[in-house]
Amino acid sequence: MTVPPPDGSRDRRIEDPSNLWLIHPLGRLLLPVAVARGISANAVSIAGLALGTAAALAYARLGDWRFALIGLVLSIGWLVADGLDGMVARATGTASPLGRMLDGLCDHGVFLLIYVALAIVWGTPAGWALAFAAGGVHAVQSSLFEGERTRFHRRVKGVALVAAPPAPAASSLVRLYDRVAGMPDRLAMAFEQKLAASPDPVATGARYARAAVAPMRLLSLETANVRIFMVFVACLAGDPRLFWWFEIVPLTAILLIGLAWHRRVERTLLSSVISSAPAEAPARYLVKEQGQ
Secondary structure (H helix, E strand, O other), X not given: OOOOXXXXXXXXXXXXXXXXXXXXXXXXXXXXXXXXXOOOHHHHHHHHHHHHHHHHHHHOOOOOHHHHHHHHHHHHHHHHHXXXXXXXXXXXXOOOHHXXXXXXXXXXXXXXXXXXXXXHHHOOHHHHHHHHHHHHHHHHHHHHHHHHHHHHHHHOOOOXXXXXXXXXXXXXXXXXXXXXXXXXXXXXXXXXXXHHHOOOHHHHXXXXXXXXXXXXXXXXXXXHHHHHHHHHHHHHHOOOHHHHHHHHOHHHHHXXXXXXXXXXXXXHHHOOOOOOOOOOOXXXXXXXXXOO
């Protein structure tokens, strides 16, 4: 059985080490088995949700190292399934909007179950409030991180995205949301325009990548893998507040520093003269196997 090679959609330089050496290799090993047995991508997504649900129940046994370890193993299984469903869909040509929606629901559903399970076991109003706040912060962090990661992977290939601004919404509340949610894109637009106007976008993208790898490595701490490890640590210690405060304080600080650093890289490149020399040899990439 041959392990499928990466398809080149992810840059290894900014990938989480656990993805590089554990999660993605396990997914590629399981891919031929899933395809040979006719297991659909949606079935893999549902299996991942089942593993995540079991992990949440295991984590609920706070302070018991055996259940904390079981929860960690089940969570790793969920992360593998989270990448495997997309691999199966691409390998079988069955990718669909329904599948992408199901994949997203399963991803968010697992963390929701973990938050709820820990809050129920902790059992205090303050615990529920902290869990709710951490969940909201998590949603914002993940959305912004995915935007930065997508931007990086596109730019390193010399592809700019210069889109016309959307038509203003009728609702003032929706307009406010669009303005806040679209702020990173607006701040990054000047570099997008420079990349689009560059005589050699590939060379410009390579130069950008060399400078942007460092802030993107910092932002890679926003992955689900890091969160799952912290859930394990908190449950091992018998105090879920360790995980909730980790979401609210350190991960928020990492996000803000990473975003500011990334924008500073763009400003520095904007103020310099973009070389038109031939691009360096392309970096190695890793298949985009997870939706986190």
